[in-house]
Amino acid sequence: MTIKVKEMTSQHENDYEAFLNEHENSMLYYSLSYRKFLLKTLKNTESKYLLAFNNNKIVAVFALIIKHLKSKKTIINALPFYGSHGGVIINKNFSHKSQEIMNNFFFKLSDLIKKYNTISLTIITPPLKNSDQEIVSQHYSNYFGQKPADHRINQMTNISVESGLDVEKVLMSRFHSKTRNMVRKALKAEFYINHDEQLSSFEELCQLHHKNMKIIGGKAKSMRVFKNIYETFSPNKDYRIYRASMNGKTAAMMLIFYYKNCCEYYTPVIHQTFRLQQPLTAIIFNAMCDASKRNYSLWNWGGTWESQESVHFFKKRWGAKDILYYYYNIIFDKKYLSKNINHIIKEADNFYVLPYSKIEDLANECF
Secondary structure, eight states: OOOEEEEOOGGGHHHHHHHHHHOTTOOGGGSHHHHHHHHHHSSSEEEEEEEEEETTEEEEEEEEEEEEOTTSOEEEEESOSTTOOOEEEEOGGGGGGHHHHHHHHHHHHHHHHHHTTEEEEEEEOOSOOSHHHHHHHHHHHHHHTSSOSEEEEEEEEEOOOOTTSOHHHHHHHHSOHHHHHHHHHHHHTTOEEEEOOOHHHHHHHHHHHHHHHHHHTOOOOOHHHHHHHHHHSOBTTTEEEEEEEETTEEEEEEEEEEETTEEEEEEEEEOGGGGGGOHHHHHHHHHHHHHHHTTOOEEEEEEEOTTOHHHHHHHHTTTEEEEEEEEEEEESOHHHHHHTHHHHHHHTTTSOOSOGGGHHHHHHHHO
């Protein structure tokens, strides 16, 4: 049967979600709730989710978000925003048809690039290591005509515990001795730990987040981002906000997402006054134990730059294993991008345009 690719419409959405639920490679970022969140959060954007059908059954998906620039040109990401992943995922029963599926996706993608006057395309692969994903990645390299432009280190901790065993004890055994000591110290401080998904908790989380980012010189998420999470996702089912407090004062908070078997460590914050007492450590351990008892099996710490050695070391000591993921990037209008690079990067905020290391090379190549 010939593979056919169509753009997803509302009539396909139930089948699309069913495909994600059955596919081990799907993550939160492919979900329709996350698409809704992205479109609410990122201005002047639209989605193009491509579906490959075999005999009217979805056998592969390719999620894309398009950023419309004032110049009438566009940036395409799969997918944009903090920590997002995208790219093609294929039903393993149709991996033998990957060449046909990818050719059809790329043919449709080429049409979109021409139609929307796209100047930059980036595909960010999911942090998965299996033969199917390796086949898809090889197709990307062939299509882009180059190796990945960039990469990050994703780290995940196995929090699955066999039924009947002591969850706290088993998880502690997987941590480095230094982390076990941190957990004991944090628990000994006797913080009151709970979770509360009210809008006021998002506001408090945002305030602490901005203070924390200011200290390290990082880019903070706006309250609009957190409000959109509150309005888009379902509390307790899709996310929780954990809080550690002492004598009625908030010491630390953490926003975590849930999707299928995975927990996404999203926004941790801490009040500097309590840093030495390790309240965030207490939250992380409690949230891990809660998630394990709710039958989640993976704790996704997200991506880390190779230069962030201390961050990588921190996650590793929680029993995290490394998986590389890649950024495939192609520029279609180098001259225009070179002349307007600073303006484009500012306007396409939260979209990946090109590796920062390539900006100077692009300028030299075009002038």
